Amino acid sequence: MLFLKKMNLNNLTLKQAKEGLKNKDFSSVELTKACLERIKATEPKLNAFVTVTEKDALEQAKIADKALSDAVELPLLGIPLAVKDNFSTKGIKTTASSKVLESYIPPFDSTVIKKIKEAGCVILGKTNMDAWAHGSSTETSDFGASKNPWNTKHLPGGSSGGSAASVAADQTIAAIGSETAGSIRQPASWCGVVGLKPTYGRVSRYGVIAMGSSLDSPGPITKTTEDSAIILEVLAGKDEMDATTSPKPVLKYSQKLKKDIKELKIGISNEYFIEGLDKEVEKNVKEAIKKLEKAGGKIENIKLFDPKYAIDVYTIIQRSEVSSNLARYDGIRYGNGRGAFADEAKRRIMFGTYALSSGYYDQYYNKAQQVRTVIINDFEKAFGKVDVIIAPTSPSLALPVGATKDAAMFGEIADVLVEPSSIAGLAGINIPVGFSNSGLPIGMQIIGPQFSEELVLSVAFEYEKITQTEQWRKLKPNL
Amino acid sequence: MKYKAVIGLEVHVELKTNSKMFCSCSADYFGQKPNTHTCPVCLGLPGALPVPNKKAVEWCVQIGLALNCGIPLFSKFDRKNYFYPDLAKGYQISQYDKPFCLNGHITLQNGKKIGITRVHMEEDTGKLIHETVDEKKVSLIDFNRSGVPLVEIVTEPDFETADEVKEYLQKLQQIVRYLGVSNADMEKGNMRLEPNISLKKDGEKGLPKYKVEVKNINSFAFVGKAIDYEIKRQAEILDEGKTPVQETRGFVEKNSSTVSQRVKEEASDYRYFPEPDIPPIRWKEPEINKLKETLPELPNVKLNRFQKQYGLSLYDGEILTKEKTLADYFEEVFKIGQKNRVTAKQIANNIINKKVDIGNIVPAKLIENILQSEKKEDINADELRNIVRKVLKDNPGIKEDYKKGKDSVIQFAIGQVMYILKKKIDTNMLRKLILEELK
Incomplete structure (x- = not known):
């Protein structure tokens, strides 16, 4: 394992880091230091973090090393992770990238944090995001936008943009994000990493600063599918603190990845190759599908509702929930008052308040819920015919910094291809399939029915396997 | 209007x-x-x-x-x-x-x-x-x-x-x-x-x-x-x-x-x-049926039952069923009382009139109290009549006061008789006897 010592430890995948730690090729402190150094070196360009918890991280790494020397086995023992800043962390500032919470230190850990801590991980810090997760760019962050590691003149996407950028730039081994509609898959696509949005209710929302409560799904952002599976095993499961979590048993996802995809029915819907779809995105995704076909997958053309209908449904439901979820920041607690809300949050509060007003409820919220049911049924019908659906994740490549200016519906449009599956609470994963000529990553999403994480992960894993030797996989951002 | x-x-x-x-x-x-x-x-x-x-x-x-x-x-x-x-x-x-x-x-x-x-x-x-x-x-x-x-x-x-x-x-x-x-x-x-x-x-x-x-x-x-x-x-x-x-x-x-x-x-x-x-x-x-089944007997049902089962008046029943603890206490007392032939009415009267402290007096004790207070001893009717006559003779004021309409004097007469008798007897019966003798 000498080669490992030569390369930068922070470049390792979670799987590799685990093996290295287990074999005592390096210590968790060394691994953590490598990440912290990379953070120090690249943060001025990336702004992926709101808070870096260097001292705590090294402390945790030391404890992990002690455990490792005692041959303790834990799924994330000694592994450095970055966490989106909307996960409550006991004793560590948690801002959701909003000035309103700039000095808020939670007195409790979110369930996800509790689980990854119990799994032995080292928390490097809290990653930047769109304020309150409102957006798909990180440009609504009150602490400045993050930048795309592949081209810092471009955005990383969002709202989990800091987490995706941090993984892509090897500042961390892996990261935790959260998705309401696109906030994991879209930045993963723009940053060229793996982003898994689990089924709604698969991972606890307890302690995650609420955005759209009926949609929010925490999940991993990683360098590989296998890493994603390892983290999901830790995160998933029924939580007594979140009544919407499912009691369905958690599978050993990382051990069920190798699956023969022969006879697997892959649904392709023309509706997802929308007008205005970036030509290079289209080309790469279609080629990727062909590769899966060659590996034995059965491609079937299916008809799905035009994803544009999901935009309206999503916008109404999410903003209605936002208007209620943000009501607690009334200026009495948390230090800052309502004046500290930036424009995007204010717009969403006003929109949601209006949509829920008496007389409009039936016209908007209720109607949106009805259409949501129609979309759920549409997917159910589709999954009667196919096992998974494959589509581009984002209609565009990572857009340049400033793209969201004067575009109030930016996020909704950027997320058009992930919104329907979010509304339906489905499992979905973004995996990188290549690069544009301009050197920006291209992502493809695999969508499965609710609680089909095992299936979407294994399809993603298969794709990784059959494209393992492709040249683009060797690329690293030049920072 | x-x-x-x-x-x-x-x-x-x-x-x-x-x-x-x-x-x-x-x-x-x-x-x-x-x-x-x-x-x-x-x-x-x-x-x-x-x-x-x-x-x-x-x-x-x-x-x-x-x-x-x-x-x-x-x-x-x-x-x-x-x-x-x-x-x-x-x-x-x-x-x-x-x-x-x-x-x-x-x-x-x-x-x-x-x-x-x-x-x-x-x-x-x-x-x-x-x-x-x-x-x-x-x-x-x-x-x-x-x-x-x-x-x-x-x-x-x-x-x-x-x-x-x-x-x-x-x-x-x-x-x-x-x-x-x-x-x-x-x-x-x-x-x-x-x-x-x-x-x-x-x-x-x-x-x-x-x-x-x-x-x-x-x-x-x-x-x-x-x-x-x-x-x-x-x-x-x-x-x-x-x-x-x-x-x-x-x-x-x-x-x-x-x-x-x-x-x-x-x-x-x-x-x-x-x-x-x-x-x-x-x-x-x-699930709903189970919640229904585990409901306790409700006040109105209990009141009806108390009236029917124990022959209580509406008035007594309402007082006894006002609070569940009192109602339960009453039934507990009744159960014990049955063995001693104490009637529901006696128990009700006792609880209501004497404002029994149900927190301190256990049901068995209450029955004991009732029995004690209502214990009657057999007494020869002639012997009793003789004592009454003696009391009235020794206390001529009783008859005078009674004729003036002072009914309370009867209580005094009862007391005098009991004093001589040194036994617990049915005071109602004694009162009747005294009134007869006064006529």
């Missing part, structure tokens, strides 16, 4: 579950140090989520069942959005269009049925405390009460008098105490009343166009006073040909009046929507 009062009632009952409605904090907040019974959930901290208290939900359904409500198989929680400093989340978790219980009633003594529109579950708010600290007037918030389970019971506007309202409230209080789900203590705020009152002309159909809600009432007596005051006040306004203002008024204890607090032109817009953090509740028939 003659008017008819149209009165409806909203009652909030605080449940006495161990933990709060949506978190595991202790719900026993009364008299506790401020902000000591709190956690991220009841403080509404970012990311904290509510998980409903199963016991509270079951109790709410049991209240509904006890009030003859139907229990829809589908129910859900909703968010009621409004701003108030004591409301941690900026919304209250309540129930809007799918409450746990619908369409019940309570039957008053006169046979009138008071319709119960709905019974639903919600959470209590924190409490504002206005104080002067360092010569500065400040408002402090105590979140100990935040998230304590509340059941709201809403009636149809079926009441016409303050007395009907009071009787309903007594019955309701009795029922929730029977169920053991709340102390329903008005003074501690376990039970809060909000009557709404309006008047219509005698014979007029439909509901009046306005309605006045009265708040801050903390006793059943005051609710009567508030209603009476409102009926008079509104009648005077109507007499002048005007319509009373639709508003919320507060009850003022010191002169039993009401004052305007807030004018309500139209219903507030609470922007209700389904609580996304709590999945809807879908009951199965057997």
Whole structure:
């Protein structure tokens, strides 16, 4: 394992880091230091973090090393992770990238944090995001936008943009994000990493600063599918603190990845190759599908509702929930008052308040819920015919910094291809399939029915396997 | 002009579950140090989520069942959005269009049925405390009460008098105490009343166009006073040909009046929507049946049974069934008493007339007391008559006083006889004997 010592430890995948730690090729402190150094070196360009918890991280790494020397086995023992800043962390500032919470230190850990801590991980810090997760760019962050590691003149996407950028730039081994509609898959696509949005209710929302409560799904952002599976095993499961979590048993996802995809029915819907779809995105995704076909997958053309209908449904439901979820920041607690809300949050509060007003409820919220049911049924019908659906994740490549200016519906449009599956609470994963000529990553999403994480992960894993030797996989951002 | 009062009632009952409605904090907040019974959930901290208290939900359904409500198989929680400093989340978790219980009633003594529109579950708010600290007037918030389970019971506007309202409230209080789900203590705020009152002309159909809600009432007596005051006040306004203002008024204890607090032109817009953090509740028939089966015997049923089974009068029955603990005590005593041939009537008389301290006198002891006090010894009738005659002869004043109409002197005569006799005998029989001799 000498080669490992030569390369930068922070470049390792979670799987590799685990093996290295287990074999005592390096210590968790060394691994953590490598990440912290990379953070120090690249943060001025990336702004992926709101808070870096260097001292705590090294402390945790030391404890992990002690455990490792005692041959303790834990799924994330000694592994450095970055966490989106909307996960409550006991004793560590948690801002959701909003000035309103700039000095808020939670007195409790979110369930996800509790689980990854119990799994032995080292928390490097809290990653930047769109304020309150409102957006798909990180440009609504009150602490400045993050930048795309592949081209810092471009955005990383969002709202989990800091987490995706941090993984892509090897500042961390892996990261935790959260998705309401696109906030994991879209930045993963723009940053060229793996982003898994689990089924709604698969991972606890307890302690995650609420955005759209009926949609929010925490999940991993990683360098590989296998890493994603390892983290999901830790995160998933029924939580007594979140009544919407499912009691369905958690599978050993990382051990069920190798699956023969022969006879697997892959649904392709023309509706997802929308007008205005970036030509290079289209080309790469279609080629990727062909590769899966060659590996034995059965491609079937299916008809799905035009994803544009999901935009309206999503916008109404999410903003209605936002208007209620943000009501607690009334200026009495948390230090800052309502004046500290930036424009995007204010717009969403006003929109949601209006949509829920008496007389409009039936016209908007209720109607949106009805259409949501129609979309759920549409997917159910589709999954009667196919096992998974494959589509581009984002209609565009990572857009340049400033793209969201004067575009109030930016996020909704950027997320058009992930919104329907979010509304339906489905499992979905973004995996990188290549690069544009301009050197920006291209992502493809695999969508499965609710609680089909095992299936979407294994399809993603298969794709990784059959494209393992492709040249683009060797690329690293030049920072 | 003659008017008819149209009165409806909203009652909030605080449940006495161990933990709060949506978190595991202790719900026993009364008299506790401020902000000591709190956690991220009841403080509404970012990311904290509510998980409903199963016991509270079951109790709410049991209240509904006890009030003859139907229990829809589908129910859900909703968010009621409004701003108030004591409301941690900026919304209250309540129930809007799918409450746990619908369409019940309570039957008053006169046979009138008071319709119960709905019974639903919600959470209590924190409490504002206005104080002067360092010569500065400040408002402090105590979140100990935040998230304590509340059941709201809403009636149809079926009441016409303050007395009907009071009787309903007594019955309701009795029922929730029977169920053991709340102390329903008005003074501690376990039970809060909000009557709404309006008047219509005698014979007029439909509901009046306005309605006045009265708040801050903390006793059943005051609710009567508030209603009476409102009926008079509104009648005077109507007499002048005007319509009373639709508003919320507060009850003022010191002169039993009401004052305007807030004018309500139209219903507030609470922007209700389904609580996304709590999945809807879908009951199965057997679950509801089980809750029904575990209901204790309710006051009206118990009263009927007491009258029939023990041959008690309505009066005695009502006193004995007023509180479940007393009713249980009575039955316990009766069971033991049966072996000693003590009748239900004897026990009832003893408990009611002697105001027995049921907390201190165990049932067996009470039977002992009864037997002791009613123990009679056989006595020769002639011997007794001789003693009576002797007493009357030795005390000629007795006959004189009796002729003057002083009946109380008989008691003195009884005492004298007993003194000589030194035995416990049936005093009624003795009294009869003395009266015979006096004739």
